[in-house]
Amino acid sequence: MITIHDVAKMAGTSTATVSHVINGTRFVSDELQKKVKEAMKELNYKPNMMARGLKGGSMKTIGVIVPDCTNTFFSEISRAIDRCCFAKGYNIILCNTDNDIKQQSSYCDMLISKMVDGVIMISSDNSDDDINKLTEASIPVVIADRTVNHKGVDNIIVNNEKGGYDATKYLISLGYTKIACIGGPTFISSSNQRIEGYRKALKESGIEINEDYISHGDFHFAGGNKSVSDYMNLKDRPEAVFATNDMMALGFIDGLKSLKMEVPKDVSVIGFDDVQLARITTPKLTTIAQPLNELAQKATDLILNKVEKTDLNISQIVLDPILVERDSCRKK
Amino acid sequence: MITIHDVAKMAGTSTATVSHVINGTRFVSDELQKKVKEAMKELNYKPNMMARGLKGGSMKTIGVIVPDCTNTFFSEISRAIDRCCFAKGYNIILCNTDNDIKQQSSYCDMLISKMVDGVIMISSDNSDDDINKLTEASIPVVIADRTVNHKGVDNIIVNNEKGGYDATKYLISLGYTKIACIGGPTFISSSNQRIEGYRKALKESGIEINEDYISHGDFHFAGGNKSVSDYMNLKDRPEAVFATNDMMALGFIDGLKSLKMEVPKDVSVIGFDDVQLARITTPKLTTIAQPLNELAQKATDLILNKVEKTDLNISQIVLDPILVERDSCRKK
DNA sequence: AATATTGTGTTAAACGTTTACTTTTGTGTT
DNA sequence: AACACAAAAGTAAACGTTTAACACAATATT
Numbered sequence: 001m002i003t004i005h006d007v008a009k010m011a012g013t014s015t016a017t018v019s020h021v022i023n024g025t026r027f028v029s030d031e032l033q034k035k036v037k038e039a040m041k042e043l044n045y046k047p048n049m050m051a052r053g054l055k056g057g058s059m060k061t062i063g064v065i066v067p068d069c070t071n072t073f074f075s076e077i078s079r080a081i082d083r084c085c086f087a088k089g090y091n092i093i094l095c096n097t098d099n100d101i102k103q104q105s106s107y108c109d110m111l112i113s114k115m116v117d118g119v120i121m122i123s124s125d126n127s128d129d130d131i132n133k134l135t136e137a138s139i140p141v142v143i144a145d146r147t148v149n150h151k152g153v154d155n156i157i158v159n160n161e162k163g164g165y166d167a168t169k170y171l172i173s174l175g176y177t178k179i180a181c182i183g184g185p186t187f188i189s190s191s192n193q194r195i196e197g198y199r200k201a202l203k204e205s206g207i208e209i210n211e212d213y214i215s216h217g218d219f220h221f222a223g224g225n226k227s228v229s230d231y232m233n234l235k236d237r238p239e240a241v242f243a244t245n246d247m248m249a250l251g252f253i254d255g256l257k258s259l260k261m262e263v264p265k266d267v268s269v270i271g272f273d274d275v276q277l278a279r280i281t282t283p284k285l286t287t288i289a290q291p292l293n294e295l296a297q298k299a300t301d302l303i304l305n306k307v308e309k310t311d312l313n314i315s316q317i318v319l320d321p322i323l324v325e326r327d328s329c330r331k332k
Numbered sequence: 333m334i335t336i337h338d339v340a341k342m343a344g345t346s347t348a349t350v351s352h353v354i355n356g357t358r359f360v361s362d363e364l365q366k367k368v369k370e371a372m373k374e375l376n377y378k379p380n381m382m383a384r385g386l387k388g389g390s391m392k393t394i395g396v397i398v399p400d401c402t403n404t405f406f407s408e409i410s411r412a413i414d415r416c417c418f419a420k421g422y423n424i425i426l427c428n429t430d431n432d433i434k435q436q437s438s439y440c441d442m443l444i445s446k447m448v449d450g451v452i453m454i455s456s457d458n459s460d461d462d463i464n465k466l467t468e469a470s471i472p473v474v475i476a477d478r479t480v481n482h483k484g485v486d487n488i489i490v491n492n493e494k495g496g497y498d499a500t501k502y503l504i505s506l507g508y509t510k511i512a513c514i515g516g517p518t519f520i521s522s523s524n525q526r527i528e529g530y531r532k533a534l535k536e537s538g539i540e541i542n543e544d545y546i547s548h549g550d551f552h553f554a555g556g557n558k559s560v561s562d563y564m565n566l567k568d569r570p571e572a573v574f575a576t577n578d579m580m581a582l583g584f585i586d587g588l589k590s591l592k593m594e595v596p597k598d599v600s601v602i603g604f605d606d607v608q609l610a611r612i613t614t615p616k617l618t619t620i621a622q623p624l625n626e627l628a629q630k631a632t633d634l635i636l637n638k639v640e641k642t643d644l645n646i647s648q649i650v651l652d653p654i655l656v657e658r659d660s661c662r663k664k
Numbered sequence: 665a666a667t668a669t670t671g672t673g674t675t676a677a678a679c680g681t682t683t684a685c686t687t688t689t690g691t692g693t694t
Numbered sequence: 695a696a697c698a699c700a701a702a703a704g705t706a707a708a709c710g711t712t713t714a715a716c717a718c719a720a721t722a723t724t
Contacts (some may be wrong), residue, residue: 001469001709001710003709003710004710004712005710005712013673013674014673014674014677015674015675015710015711015712016674016713017672017673017674018710018712019713020673021710022710023712025713026673027671027672027673028673029671029672031674032673046441046444046445046469047445047711048386048445048448048709048710048711049445049448049711049712050382050385050386050391050447050710050711050713051386051709051710051711051712052710052711053382053679053680054380054382054386054679054680054681054709054710054711055374055678055679055710055711055712056678056679056711056713057679057711057712058710059382059446060442061446068411069401069405069407069410069411069414070408070411070608072407074552074714075401075402075404075407076402078401078426079402079428082426082427082428083428086427086428086435086438086439089442091425091427091439091442091443091446092426093424093425093426094410094414094424094425095414095423096411096414096415096418096425097417103418106418107418107423109378109424110392111423112378112389113378113380113381114381114382114393114423115380115381118523119571122696128671135421137333137378138333182670200476207439208592221608221612235421247394250612251612254614256662257614259416276553277404277609280583280613281613282555282580282589282607282613282690284613289690315540320547334682335679335680335681336681336682337680343703345703346703346704346705347681347704347705348682348683348703348704348706349703349704350701351680351682352683352703357682357683358683358702358703359701359702360700360702360703361701361703364702364703379680379681379682380679381681382679382681383679383680383681384681384682384684385681386680386681386682386710386711387680387682387683387708387709388677388681388682388683388708388709389681389682389709470684554692591719623687637676646691649697
């Protein structure tokens with residue numbers, strides 16, 4: 001292994017000077033600079049990040065905690081975060097928690113042990129235990145996509161309530177009044193907020209809220225699929241459905257198909273997320289798009305600002321989602 | 333930050349003893365063991381992996397290089413690898429190369445700098461430059477999913493040629509003789525091998541190979557979609573299509589739909605990969621399944637065996653893909 | 665002319681572990 | 695009682711960086 005000592009020796013100078021050349025932390029004469037750079041190239045020297053990190057520097061690594069990167073929504077976020085990090089010389093350690101608090105906590109311990117520079121977290125835990133653990137180890141944290149009970153930490157989410165509201169209003173504008181809502185797991189804040197928006201829109205339009213119309217799935221294709229039977233058994237069956245995420249919307253549509261029901265002819269369905277899949281299936285899914293790239297970009301900016309101490313203020317950013325009209329809804 | 337010194341002081345012993353307690357590398361009396369463990373708990377001590385790594389130990393981190401984790405196939409592999417690594421106390425650094433050699437090389441440099449314990453690589457480079465870089469830095473490498481021109485390195489792939497052969501034979505068994513093939517980018521070995529299998533099956537069944545039937549897409553939905561127009565313009569239009577991956581198959585089916593062509597009524601389509609999506613779309617896609625979990629599991633085993641030096645032999649594993657019959661093909 | 669300042673480099677200590685080497689204590693053998 | 699040997703634990707050097715403290719000219723200021 002080639003070390004900074006080897007470079008120093010070859011360039012006929014000290015390790016300090018080599019270090020300063022590498023980091024631009026002090027003036028070094030042109031002549032010496034050249035010698036050092038030549039030696040580095042000649043020896044194919046690569047700084048050892050561990051040593052650098054140990055000495056109080058940075059390993060240039062960001063922890064990214066998601067529930068499951070197999071879910072397109074999260075894979076797209078991870079991808080965008082990696083892109084932003086790579087551009088600034090950072091790598092990401094990807095952690096899949098399966099929405100399991102135990103696993104999430106365990107991953108946090110590992111990230112602390114590895115002294116990552118910062119953590120972007122889509123938390124599966126409503127409590128702030130993990131956040132506290134990280135900040136106590138003086139690792140900056142950015143909470144993305146989901147809210148958590150914690151004040152002192154950067155936070156970037158999309159306005160889920162507005163999204164739910166817009167989705168429902170859209171359905172109402174199409175002429176529907178009997179509108180069902182398929183929520184996600186009750187412990188996921190974003191799902192609950194979307195349902196809030198749904199309620200608000202109905203109330204505002206003077207439509208009475210039928211609690212039977214509100215069900216809860218698992219945020220996966222399977223959950224949407226399963227909820228079809230509940231839906232079919234409903235007394236006064238709704239003609240439009242707001243699913244709080246795309247995967248459930250698609251599962252629901254698929255379940256409908258096997259019962260020979262057609263979307264949007266028999267039921268209008270709107271989703272939430274605008275996952276890549278939404279553009280692919282038949283019918284193409286009308287949905288509320290989350291500004292994914294913006295979310296990832298801003299989350300990365302926030303964390304790197306903290307890491308590099310360029311901006312230590314705490315930001316609470318909320319992004320607005322956007323209605324994307326495709327083929328799964330039509331006028332009543 | 334709590335260090336091993338703090339623990340030693342609180343337990344009234346030396347750092348050496350604490351280290352031995354942690355790693356089980358030397359006998360320590362029960363009494364002392366207890367004191368040390370209590371001190372660790374009391375102080376909430378977490379070993380600093382950087383220091384450990386610097387001293388010649390391991391950071392317990394594996395680099396995972398994929399073209400793009402947004403592609404379900406790769407996200408499923410990354411997920412499975414993370415699961416296996418986590419179970420053994422390792423984390424993964426995820427790297428997305430976009431099939432770009434430059435980026436891949438750059439990621440490798442970073443991984444070397446960070447002295448990861450090993451690298452699992454789905455390489456976008458047919459040359460072995462990156463592999464050599466890594467092995468010269470004495471980082472073990474496992475090549476997964478795609479082959480690369482390099483002997484001295486672990487390799488785990490699925491039998492792509494057999495997969496292509498099986499897909500084509502299946503179509504033939506359904507009564508088709510005019511069978512098109514949508515290949516992937518020509519620089520991706522797995523695609524070429526699948527096409528080889530296609531050729532072999534035709535030849536074996538005495539069906540003449542029509543080169544016009546073989547086209548090349550980009551391995552994405554869009555590419556499959558685009559290839560529809562070429563297909564429609566074919567003189568003697570095939571009644572069955574083998575797409576060398578699922579995303580192109582789905583794109584192709586979607587393109588067909590907008591021309592009011594039905595699958596499998598008008599055309600039978602078979603894919604390759606068995607991406608989650610394949611079970612979801614209508615029609616559900618008949619495809620050649622890659623044994624993803626097995627691939628990930630074995631790849632992780634291989635790399636960890638090298639890292640922990642339990643098995644230094646070089647393995648060349650080839651897994652057999654499996655035909656999954658669903659709804660996108662039917663008898664002629 | 666004596667002193668302060670600036671410009672360029674070097675030396676060596678630190679970061680938190682692991683581990684080869686050393687020390688201390690206890691036990692058994694002559 | 696003297697010695698050998700084993701068992702248990704401690705000391706300190708090393709890993710590859712960064713950086714505070716220092717050194718030494720050369721120049722500027724009094």
